[in-house]
Amino acid sequence: MIQSTTATAPRARIESLSIAFPNEAGDRLIPVVRDVSFTVNRNEIIGLVGESGSGKTQTSLAILGLTRPPGRVTGGHIYVGDDDVVGMNEAGLRKIRGRKAAMIFQSPRTSLNPLMKIGDQIARVYMRHRGMDKATAARESLAMLRKVGIAGPERVAGSYPHQLSGGMAQRVMIGMMVACGPELLIADEPTTGLDVTIQAQIFELITEVQAETYMSVLLITHDLGVVAETCHRVAVMQKGRMVEIGPVGEIFNRPVHPYTRRLLGAMLRPDRPPGDIVPGESPSDTNSFTVGDRSLAAVSVDAWKELAVSVPEMVEFAPGHAVLAHPIRPAGSKVIA
Amino acid sequence: MSLRKYLIRRLGLTIVTLFGVIIAVFLMTRVLPGDPVSVKAGSYATPEVRAAITKELGLDKPLPVQLANYIKNVLRGDFGDSTRSGHPVREDLFQRLPATFELALAALFLGAVVGIPLGIWAALNRGSRKDAVIQQLSILSAATPVFWFGLVLIYLFYARWNIAPPPVGRLDTNIDAPTDITGMYTFDALVTGNWSAFSNAFSHLILPTVTLGFIVMSPFIKMARSSMISVLSSDYVLAAKSLGLSNREIVWQDALKNAMVSLLTVGGIVLGYLLAGNVLVETIFAWPGMGFYAWNALTGSDYDAIQGFVLTVAIIYVFLNLAIDLAYTLIDPRIRLA
């Protein structure tokens, strides 16, 4: 188990999580998340990156028990605080949602009830989670709108979601989330489709809230620039597997997994010529290295099929930095099936 | 576009459509074969009599003039006279409107009250056996011929088991109609405290209502179910869940509210059906409404009455659809405030 350097109890611990969906015909289960393990520690912002379809959203939905049927968690555990969310009943899940962990979504305007006024939507969160009465909740909603930086909160409180801009809607969602007071925030691509300037504001808001409340943030994004700016650690997923995880500086400077290197190589950086990961090396599907006396190869997941490989494991490459790699057996030795 | 612009446009369209409807009804009788002169004159009329009647009916004038006269008359409320009753068609229809209305409302109510909860329940239990059964019920009810179903109900409940009153009209002959307020016997009797009239009128109302209501249930079930399902899988329901709101809160505040909006479209389909199905049901039960009147007109070759009936039904239908569109603008803030 890879631990971060802060030695306090993690906010969330995901162990060997696997999620699958049935196909159209309904006779086969297609895995979308396979054997993913990582922790989210107190007071940290951890980024979860990967292309669409890599399983990042499904992983995060599973933390709140929101895997949409017919998909289901097929293995593993997710510990939020002390409780295992996998297999928990609705009542238990409801206690966790909002209070322990909350989520903001990609498309904030469609995440709001189109027929309910903004003020009412925030208010009902206060009524449920803080037990307030209607009047108090209404007041707190206005205060919250102000807090998340919305000008003219009274007007916004009386408006409907379609009247808000994307940025404002996301602020409202952040406000609703903060109203719950969770220990863990999962932000699923919160700024996709927003202006770059608005993006920056939203992240500012999130980091502000995080700093105030010591909330942990699991930030799902495909934007490595944002990760570099805001996150402490980053985890990389490819095709349902977690392939690398570690502190941001470490990963950005010494990426081990070929997929991570490809991602970073695709990102333009002012200090490096575009396309270069390490000068002289071209991106490939494998990267071999040694740890202690073991020989290992990190292989890009889409190359696994062609290259008959051994069962991979998360290997600690450097303190806090782990990579999914396959032990390499010396040539000639057999392996028992 | 702004609300006002939308309303103006919609009203304009309605007026154009209404004119089109009047013209269409006119064309239906004038252009299609069928000789109203012979009907009125009888087979033994002399040419002079026929000429006189032709003139009287305005059929000697060129078509556009006839059309203009027709439109003029319609706008004045003159739909011609019934050859059977001798009264103006408009009066006849107006007299029978409450009976049709009572039946249509009752059937609509029954269909909605039974159909919507079933559809919602099916959506909440999607994929289960309950869902399958409800869906099958809806398919079955949509395939049932309403006239056959009415006869089956009459056979079972009247002829066989003797529970229902004779399927003739709205009241037994020995009971007097209640004081006329709306013309809807059940309502009027209830409001005036006339218990015997109410129970009698109600007992006569049941079978035709169930006949129509059973068929009408189907679109309500289908729409309630599909709209509930799509709402339940929406982003905002997911977000509401993620905030830890209870299922009850989510169903009532998010799901139902949004699902109901699309139920308005069902209203249009159902009303169209009720206006049409009324003819069949009223005829079977000898229910003295507009539909029964139309059937009598049809069998009696009472062309003015037939024409008047078709025109009236179309006008009602156009206005009802307009009302539904307007209701949408009231309910959905996205349209109202756009």
Added chain:
Amino acid sequence: MASTIQDIQAAQPVFEGRLFSALDSVDLADGELSHRRRRPYSAIVGFKVLGLIVLLAIFGPLLTDFSPTKPDTSAILTGPSSTHWMGTDQYGRDVFTRVVHAARLDLRIAVSITALSLVCGSLVGGLIGFYGGWIELITMRVIDVLVAFPGFILALGITAMLGNTTQNVIIAVAIAYFPYFVRITRGEMLSLREAEFAAAATTVGVKRLRIMFYHLLPNALPPALVQATLTLGWGILDAAGLSFLGVGIRPPTAEWGVLVGDGAQYINSGEWWISVFPGLMILLAVLAFNLCGDWVRDRLERR
């Protein structure tokens, strides 16, 4: 020293655990039901029933010796029995024979109505969608007027004026459904008009009309076909309803609606079979069409 993947490959093939199974999916045991797994039971039932009815229509008359129209005063109003499976009516005619003969007519009516409205409606819709302009404007207003009437009432009015023949019933009901097809194909045509392949075809110099017929119309058809499956069922209901009222097909022609009408007066006195059996056939036929239509719709929408 780090080995390369080639070293790995040179080594003996390795354990392929369940974790890998070609990175692929896993077969679900039969017991594991998924939400989306749709056993097409309804469709199967629909097709079977439809098949039965078609068979009945084709071969039914061969099954009975009775005449559908000749009265038999010796067997008036007898209930279902081993000789008369569905009983006899007030003229002593065997109900089953009449029902079976009616099957032919009703199926023919359903198909005719659907074909007529589908073909005419789609053509008109496609043409006006393609060319636009005044024609489109006026046609759409005409369609609006047609749609302003409840369908059955429209058919009622038209049949009343045209006269009670089978042909008129078909025409009248087809007119009632015609607007749907116009709207559907026009809508599809509008969006397809912008489509790339139409533009591509023009650049190659293909005549516009050809483009419409060979490229656009086939693409616009699937939604129209979906509507057609609905029209099959509803068409029977409308035609039978009209005939029941006495406005459509007239007795002694054997049509299911007519048959129900024949027996309506005897319901009160308890001779239920005259109306119930034909009506049941209507229900089964419409049900079958609707179920098959649902299946067709599912398949078309999945594309």
